Amino acid sequence: MAVDSVGSNAFGSNSSTSSQLQQQTLSQSDFLKLLVTQVTNQDPTKPMDPTQSVAQLAQFSQVAATQQLQQSFDSLASNLTGDQFVRASAMVGRDVLVPSTAGKLQDGALNGAVNVPNSGTYVNVQIKDTAGNVVRTIPLGQPDAGLTDFSWDGKSDDGTQLPDGTYQISATSGGNAADTFYRGKVEGVGASGADGTYVQVSGYGGALLSQIAQIQ
Secondary structure, eight states: OHHHHHHHHHHHHHHHHHHHHHHHOOOHHHHHHHHHHHHHTOOTTSOOOHHHHHHHHHHHHHHHHHHHHHHHHHHHHHHHHHHHHHHHHTTTTSEEEEEOSEEEEBTTBEEEEEEESSTTOOEEEEEEOTTSOEEEEEEEESOOSEEEEEEEOSBOTTSOBOOSEEEEEEEEETTEEEEEEEEEEEEEEEEOGGGOEEEEETTTEEEEGGGOOEEO
């Protein structure tokens, strides 16, 4: 009961403070009323400077326009985030490629891709265990430049079926390191504040929409 009481009082205090701040805010309409009152009651022997009043009014107009513009941007950002979330939800159940140097062997299968920088080079994929030992080398021949898929059946070079789990993946193209990608199924969609919308990829984890290299 004490916790509820404290929470209620704190909430009420915040609401009261917010209300007081709103009441203390001087709007453009309030300024015009004050200006009219000041002109009506000014000392005839010491008239107020109209230039200063016009400048103050212009400042109020500029502030009001800036506030309206900010509100418009906030509304646009909110709408875009909502639209992005809805679009991302359409990917649930589909396979995506995300950049990764590791992949999860599930049910004896691990799929991914290599970003081949140049055509005509020999490309090889290496699978390593958690200790860094190479357990399987997968030759991909000389594919065209771009994303080239690979698939591992979970067997080592000597034909032994290895247990499911996380394995390291790397690749070379013409003897030089090449970027690798992990392919997994989108299981859900979420939002991470400033980072925006992300998808939950099976065997990988969360991936931002900007990280997705391919959707199937």
